[in-house]
Amino acid sequence: MKTLKEGRSLNQTIYARIRELILTGQLIPGNKLKISELAHRFDVSLNVIREALNRLAGELLVEVAPQQGFSVRGLDADDLRDLTEQRILFESIALRKSIATRDVEWQARLVAANHRLVHTPQTLAEEPGKLNPGWHSRHEDFNFIMMENCGSDWLFLMIKQLAEAFSIYQRVLLPVTAEEGERNADHNELLEAILANDADRATAILTEHLNQTRDVMLNALNAVSPGKKASFIP
Template sequence: MPSSIGIHLDTCDGQRLPRTLASAIAERLRGEILTAVLLPGQKLHIAILAKRFSVSLAAVREALSRLVTDGIVQSLDQRGFRVSPVSSADLRDLTRTRIEIEGLALRRAMAEGGPEWEAAVESAFAALSVLPRLGAEQPERHNEAWASQHRRFHQALVGACGSAWLLRLRHVLYEQSERYRRLSIPLETRERDVEAEHLRLMEAALARDESAALAALAEHFQRTTDIILAADVALLREPLAA
């Protein structure tokens, strides 16, 4: 069965679906969740998604299962899937945990990283700095090219930490934080110099100044959280039914 996302489906019963197909569907859904096309708490009906993407039910189910692993989709016992809800309590907990986990990864990267790590961090920062953060036509939304490079910059900072498990945990936390971070953009009441925050973080990391780097990291993450909490977003206050 040809897919509307440009991939062909293996129709043999009982066979695992091609990774490329499930990955492509997962990435489409991930993008729609991060940009709030699919809202927190929204039910994800497998049959509807399969029809929209012109793929099998099994293809959608596998894609959703992958997003469950990343924490941005929830599996409901006997009731399918939904976009993971958001809340102020979850945001606070997530931010504290991310600061601790990413801080540990950054400390290890500063201790272990050599010239290649330094060059990767500087290159990622340079590429990020030349991109506009907000969309030209929709200034309340990210420029997606910036968002992709922003991900690479933060990955580069911890890339030399030497722990696959730590990087996996950090990835899950990043995915969750990305949903909240995008919520903060239209809520900013004064100009935020994100590039200066990144520069401070990079310079401290490359200088191996652990206390300054960890402080810059924590303040960078916390500022986004504070913006959202100060705005008292209704979505974070209203209970979402399972």
């Protein structure tokens, strides 16, 4: 018989695994989540899966509909606009705070993160039109290091949650249209503004970058599913 501690550990593990599958796009936005199938997949009880899905619903990664059960949250134009607006709001505050309290160690981490990013191929060699997960991960690292010096755990947590939800749209909708050099130039320009202690310029570059990314994804979303929430088939 499992102890209470072992039960909590199992529940946390299953929750984390399903969450990762959603964030990486392995569970497709809009698709139904069958509790029995997930229980069989992870070899756990129905209650463990149900608890995990309820937690994820509280994070807005899963939707619950009466008589229909659970599904991965679909992609929606209004939701994407809201996510972008909130990212700009919170990340601008955090970036200004990070710059105001900058030190050599934080600047060095940021420079190193940018170096790793610009030297990582944006696309997969075997699939030139597909975003490289390694590039996406290093892009997130760069963004989070920019914000982590803000001095507020609550603010940083909110930023991470918004960025994770935003990343679901990116993995599905963001085509690789810009040249790598162009994207690298954007990040280099942002880094230069940060290192120059120019918070106004840095937040303006950040805002423009997020708005441009939103517009590209809105165009892609509208092409797939105009005027309604989109579901995707793997």
